[in-house]
Amino acid sequence: MTFDRSVKIAPSILSADFANFGAECEAIEAQGADWVHVDVMDGHFVPNITFGPATCKAIRPHIKTVMDVHLMVAPVDPYIEAFAEAGADVITAHMEAGPHIHRTLQAIRATGAKAGLALNPGTSVGNVGYLLDLVDLVCVMTVNPGFGGQKFIHSQVEKVRTLRKMIGDRPIHIEIDGGVTPETAPLVVEAGADVLVAGSAVFKGGSVENPDPYGQNIRAIRDAV
Ligand code: DX5
Ligand code: ZN
Numbered sequence: 001m002t003f004d005r006s007v008k009i010a011p012s013i014l015s016a017d018f019a020n021f022g023a024e025c026e027a028i029e030a031q032g033a034d035w036v037h038v039d040v041m042d043g044h045f046v047p048n049i050t051f052g053p054a055t056c057k058a059i060r061p062h063i064k065t066v067m068d069v070h071l072m073v074a075p076v077d078p079y080i081e082a083f084a085e086a087g088a089d090v091i092t093a094h095m096e097a098g099p100h101i102h103r104t105l106q107a108i109r110a111t112g113a114k115a116g117l118a119l120n121p122g123t124s125v126g127n128v129g130y131l132l133d134l135v136d137l138v139c140v141m142t143v144n145p146g147f148g149g150q151k152f153i154h155s156q157v158e159k160v161r162t163l164r165k166m167i168g169d170r171p172i173h174i175e176i177d178g179g180v181t182p183e184t185a186p187l188v189v190e191a192g193a194d195v196l197v198a199g200s201a202v203f204k205g206g207s208v209e210n211p212d213p214y215g216q217n218i219r220a221i222r223d224a225v
Contacts, residue, residue, distance in 0.1 A: 012199035031215035084111035092116025143178030152179025164192025
């Protein structure tokens, strides 16, 4: 994985057909996705359950780009190794998932995966300063994690701007997750984000049998920024 700050669209397969993940990943990549975002939820840290490392391993051969795994799981440390073995390129853990995020990020890097740090909307950006040497990506949640299709929380744009200043020249991605649409994407890109996760805005109107809308939806976000 090479680093650059160009805008990358990362469709979240949370909005895909769960009976068809392999084909869905291939369809969104064929339609222009830059990364594939994989939302893991435990029904404890967030009020929803999705899937675990076995599913990630099964879909890995269907992803040619970057498998970006977002762990909404607490505790998270016991599962890092399993997601690395499943082939995750980026493993993102939440600041709020446990008391030892510094150790968690070290453990992610030790597997060889890139380390991501996610911040819930209510979490301050201040603590990130102590973690900058340990992260490859900071994910600013622009909804409360747990479900797709929620409304973008505008107060987070300022957080992105602050983070961008903190990061300076370091090779750290700023990822936005939640409520990304052609209307909200320009706000966060202008503030300094480069990876845009989008679930409902990419998958709406399309399917594996009819994937063209995926491409139109991805282009609509790209053209807006
Ligand atoms: C929310 C997930 C997001 C979500 C985004 O908990 O982390 O990745 O699927 O979905 P949309 O784009 O529909 O807000
Ligand atoms: Zn996510």
